[in-house]
Amino acid sequence: MAQATGDPNEMSFLDHLEELRWHLIRSTIAIILIGIVAFLMKDFIFDTVIFGPKKMDFPTYRFFCHIATSLGFDSAFCADKLPFTIQSRTMGGQFSAHIMTSIWAGFIIGFPYVLYEIWKFISPGLKENERNNSRGFILIASLLFFMGVLFGYYVVAPLSINFLGTYQVSKEVLNEFDIGSYISGVRTSVIACGILFELPIIIFFLTKVGLVTPEILKKYRKIALVIVLILSAVITPPDVTSQIIVAVPVIILYQASIYISKFVMRREAKKSKKDVKPI
Structure with a gap:
């Protein structure tokens, strides 16, 4: 298809869609390959990880x-065992x-690679200084995600x-909980916290x-606090202690985000001053 402009390096809309499709395909392949390894490690994934909090x-x-x-x-945390069982109530439930x-x-596990593919797609549209300033994006985003995953797994x-x-x-x-219900509870806690972080x-x-x-x-901090408490109520049991435990780190992250926003604004302001040339 012909390019919309005379610049041979400029991609058309369909070219961008094709590029995005291949990034999604590679991300999906990576997830499937890692999933196959996880499938083969059934005993560790289920007995150690999934059923660990039981x-x-x-x-x-x-x-x-x-x-x-x-x-x-x-404390109920000192009991010998939790008083519930996990069952599979459908023929193909366990499979x-x-x-x-x-x-x-x-x-x-493949989240850093998925981020890498996303970054490869959006980075060509950034200016060189923007790409340089965004170095470490994959590392920092991955660390925050895994911190959230660990918090969800070991706390929530x-x-x-x-x-x-x-x-x-x-x-x-x-x-007597169905296996799907139990795994869904663990998965929701882990993924939700990973995204919140x-x-x-x-x-x-x-x-x-x-x-x-x-x-x-700052203006909407109180509203954000209410939203955080609502999210905490969704991903935690309906008791105040658990909701507070989840809400505290998210509030800290929100406050840290204010400082990050200030830092970005100051840097953008300095950059604007440098770009202004004296007449």
Whole structure:
């Protein structure tokens, strides 16, 4: 197809779509390949990782049990086991759970490569100084994502499982969870926290394009706090303690985002002064 302009280096809209398609294909292939490895590591993925928060020797439970006993309190975190079982209620339930868990494991582990492909797609449209200033984007974004994943796995997921696994409206009702429901709870906690921890990166780019300023972030800080509490309520069990534990790091990230926005604005202002030539 002919180019829209006379510049032979300028790509048409369809060329951009084709380029994007190949970036998505490579990202998908990477996720599938890592997912195949995860599929073959079934015992570790399920017995150690997925069902780890179900066992009372999980580090989070031991930590809270130690704190409780040190203060002289009894705690549900010191129990021998959680009073619920996990079942598969459909013929292909376990196989489907195995497939989907492997794919999500491929996405989580392959997240830096997915970011790399996204960066390769958008970086040609940036100016040279913008590309230089954005060095380290993949590393920082990946670190924030994995920090969120670890926070979700070691804090949010076990708190949710412990609360919901021990909650009963009556002793006549037994907690027997479907495997899909259990894995969905763990996955939601992990992925949601991983995305929430990307807040500073999102604010950085929104400030770069002029959609966000430090003043806007400060002005709507109270509204943001309410939104954070709502998000915390969605990804945690309905108790105040768990919601606060999740909300605190997100609020810290929001405050850090304000400083990041200030830094970007100051740097852009200095750059504008340098670009202004005296008449």
